[in-house]
Amino acid sequence: MSSTFQEQRDPAGYTADELSRIHAHAKVAPGEIAIGVVIGRTSEYFDFFVFGIACVLVFPSVFFPFESKLDGILLSFAIFPLAFIARPIGTTIFMAFQRRWSRGTKLTIALFLLGSSTAGIAFLPNFATIGSWAIGLLAFFRILQGIALGGSWDGLPSLLALNTPPEKRGWYAMLGQLSAPIGFMIATALFLFLHSQLSSDDFLEWGWRYPFFVAFAINVVALFARLRLVVTEEYTHAMEERELEPIGIIDMLRRQGYNIFVGAFAALASYALFHLVSIFPISWIVLGSVQSVNSVLAAQIVGAVVGMLGIIASGVIADRIGRRTTLGTAAILIGIFALSAPWLLGGGQAAQDAFIIVGFALLGLSYGQAAGSVTSNFEIRLRYTGAALTNDFAWLIGAAFAPLVALGLSTRFGLVAVSVYLLSGVACTLIALRVNRALAARE
Template sequence: MTHSQEKVHPPSSDSGSSSGKKPPGMKKVATASFIGTVIEFYDYNIYGVAAALVFPTVFFPALGAVAGTVASFATLGVAFVARPFGSILFGHFGDRLGRKKTLIVTMMLMGVATLLVGLMPTATQIGVAAPILIVVLRILQGLAAGGEWGGAVLFVSEHAPKAERGFWAMFPSLGGGGAIILANATFFGTAVWMSDETFLSWGWRVPFLASILLVAVGLWVRLSIDETPVFAKQIKSHGVARTPFLDAFKSQPRQVLLATGAAAFTMSLTYIGGTYLISYGTSILELSRPYVLSIAVLGGFSISVAVILSAILSDRFGRRRMIMTAACLAIVWTLMLFPILETRSMVAFAVGVPVTMFISGIATGPLGAFLSELFYTRYRYTATGLSYSLAGMLGGAIPPLIATPIIAAWGGFAFGLVMAGLAAVSLICILTIGETKQLDLDREDGVPVS
């Protein structure tokens, strides 16, 4: 036991995850992580859809169309800035108190923040206080999301047999695809059944208020699952880290930075394809809102299919090979995307969004197992969540924020060059990290990653 660790009493679970045998209840564990992530990122994604469709008018009416859209996406980006801090905060407790307890807290925080967004008065009602309060609530969403994905991934991967870890660890990411479908489908329903005036008046609130029912279901599911066997073994044998964040940067700083770079491009594809193109389709291409949202739902199905296929293949061919394939495809596709969309064809939009999301899904499928395998147990929650959140800030917050001014000044191809450059950086990081699927999650420090 090192000076930075302390002994605690372990949870009751004592089964191993690297024995090659399928632990009992694996389907239940995967279901709990899937449902939990669906709910968390449904709450997170409906804000993105609303930021594209409603918030420029509701909360930033004085700024005009272009500036209002930029300001709206800036509030979207605030959560990405908050996510790394959420990863550090909840990662600290996840590495010390356990994955299960921490995931319950992140879900409750996300649920309350999302409910309050749905109850928020508009700028015409309370003036400048409205956008300020929206930013505060978005920060709370970002903190919760920062602690969610990493913990949900570890909850599955630390239960899963080694040979099938890629498959089981993809369920939280699959939940993210389900959240995209659910969020856009909910807004699609309001768009079909309501006039534009009604939607802008109060209809946009419905998806936010309805989320509290989903949160209740998610809490019930998560409370029924035991702590992970890998974490139980760690604290029984070595205790827990007193400062997981410092330990991660002391032991594996290079891996944290490389993992951030490796995941950045898939985050950019997800949030350009799943959020920004909704705004682009309605405001720039002037397509109808129901049509744009229906294609966004199709994009959610597209990323989900790719996540499943890529995760399964990663157990056979390796995590690195699948993520590298996606990065290479992304470099080519991002240079083609906006020239295709600028034809202003409905068919072009129906191709552009699903293809973008499919490529993102190829990288996202193995990502949960990849990041889990990269880090040691005593700070895995912190390091995994932090890498993913920093990638979200780099790839998920910045591209949607700069897309509108770049496209307005230099055209879509110029923005495609930015996206392709980010994918190239990710490709280099992936090549540097090496393969991880052969590694045991309960290995001791000092075992090389590649």
């Protein structure tokens, strides 16, 4: 292929004629797509963070009363990753649904399943009422959450990436990532309000169930917000022009499966940090009794705000130095931060709050550019399915087991285990980015 021909293509892989034809038909504005991404993802993160916080504050007493507080949290954290394990399965199933019916049908079923499975947890009897069946049903609903989340992929992030000017891709990429701290902040604020206003008995009897009820209403709002885009003629035409359609998983893995794992490991430092500053500190601080539950939840809300500012900053930085460079630089900063984890988490309230807030700031810088940072390596026709599976495996490899591993190892070997865990994620990210650079140069 001649250098002249390559120069006629934009970074997404289109010639000038193809771009002009696409822009002539696709009328969906990047800002409108970004709003749809934020609203849709916020509902998903809210559902997952409600479950994660409940793993510490609720489930040990409600479903594992026969164990110590530590073992009850560890058993809850063992159920936590089931959704991430089921997520790629859900992606595979619902991709087939979309090929058979439509994107709108798939999204409607997935979001109703996500809301229903989350709300279903609110109706679960405790262990004292039905015994081990309560634990089995909790695990069942958690698996359904993961399957539903896999089916909620709508291609909006990929369409957003392909419809933004090259010099603004970092900025628009971070907009969709804002949904994570927003969802976490709403979930944490709900638990803080209920935990501070109710007695301990009332909170464990019925108060904790309210956030799970709210999840269904939030998912309904998110569904209509996303369908408003997904079912429109302009959106459908834009997706078709960009060739963003589901393909068979086997075909995807056979042709460019290696890119899925390179992309997943490229964001590993960010995803490993994700639950280590959101869910894990709540468990460690609650067990240590250094500060009250309400104070640590308040610090988490402040951290979420700081995380949002970090994500916004990542968009500005990435458009100046590049998305992959931003991701690599953030990974190095996370590595430096990891060395301070034992001192901060093992200190007093001020040190623990500093761990949360500084951690969220670094999470914002890295997570803001983590999604889709290497999905441009996929052939255009493979990008819809490739981006979905890359996201699934990034969560599975980087974040799913983080609370369980961090708490289990920390209680046995000390907080240095958190440092080792984060440093391993940093090493994987830097290696994957180097591999990605070599693959991009070769292709």
